Amino acid sequence: MTPRRLLLLTAVPLASAALVLAATLHTLPSYADDDDHVRARLLRERGEIMSLEQIAGRARAIRAGKLIDIELERKHGAWRYEVELLDPEGRVWEIDLDARTGEVLKLERDD
Template sequence: MKARALTFLVVLLCFASVLPPFAYADDDKRIRQLQRSGEILSLEQIFDRARKIKPGRIVDVDLDKDDGRYIYEIELLESSGKVWEMEFDARTGELLQLEQDD
């Protein structure tokens, strides 16, 4: 009985380690489709806008849909060590929110 439980656990862990790349691949594919269709701007365009507002290194980016509107959420690290959170309308590139992360 213990052997079956151990086997099940090993199989479960193997599947868990394989599933995330497929999820990311689907996200990448969906994002590329949205960019090609013109529904959202490219990451390069959003990164350029973010760096004009606050020079620094992009450390995290997310694309979310909120009330039917795509939003890029960007975290940017300044050379001084300050981290800024920015939200951009993914279609227009309009800055929606800018705040320093604690």
């Protein structure tokens, strides 16, 4: 077997496998995002959490400003929304709200 043929028999399959692996790893975060959206929708439909619109309104009622980010996460066995808001003076606030009731769990300036 010639060195060129040996190279083709080993390098091409390895390169192909690396490309397939890279493509698979690249798509994993999008599946996680899809799962998060599905989970949030199911929790909302079951009445376990408030809607995003309700939480956004609640956060704006607590602190005036522009919403920067809203995340739903589970901490200490309960769902909570972590809201980041930019106030008119340019300060960033973090507001943690109970996802079921909208109760304020934390309100602090995010320095």
